[in-house]
Amino acid sequence: MKFKGIHHAWSTPIEYNRFNIAGLSEHILTYYDMNNPPSDLGNYNIFDKDCKPINDLKRCAYDNFKNHIKYMYHVDIDTYVTTMKGWITGHGNNYSMSIHNHSGAQFSAVYYAMAEEDNKGGALVLHDPRSNANRGFDDRFQPHFKQIKIQPKTNDYVIFPSHVYHHVDPFYSQFRIAIPIDLYLFED
Secondary structure, three states: OOOOOOOOOOOOOOEEEEOOOOOHHHHHHHHOOOOOOOOOOOOOOHHHOOOHHHHHHHHHHHHHHHHHHHHHHOOOHHHEEEEEEEOOOOOOOOEEEEEEOOOOOOEEEEEEEEOOOOOOEOOEEEOOOOOOOOOOOOHHHHHHOOOEEEOOOOOEEEEEEOOOOEEEEEEOOOOOEEEEEEEEEEEO
């Protein structure tokens, strides 16, 4: 490939946004066992439930994915067959999630339906996907390789490419509702 000038190779767009889904927290607290929330293991998908708050979340998540991908990648996801999978993550005192990615999906997001407590931990930490890219650089370059740490609040929505490794710092409180969402794109 020939090019002249500066090429920003291998960018990893991460979007931090907000939207409100009326009645979603109340629906989850009423119809789900938060001591044993449905997980991403197996065939469970929160979007299989046909009710207004879940359908509203699905629509908002899809629209945000669509806008993000169109703006950042210049690709219209409506030209694909799409599938979204969502689930509820853990929430109790000392909950954390070890480093992982969402293999198989192209894009991932987390919607925080309830995350009000300050100074209680539980940050989403996104890692530079370029393994060992900081090798050989002195401290003055390290800000270009640092992790991105997001302390979520209620109604926050974070989108990132699914290959990005991330973890959740320990959460030191009693309650939070976070819904990870994966977007799968299939050629028609």
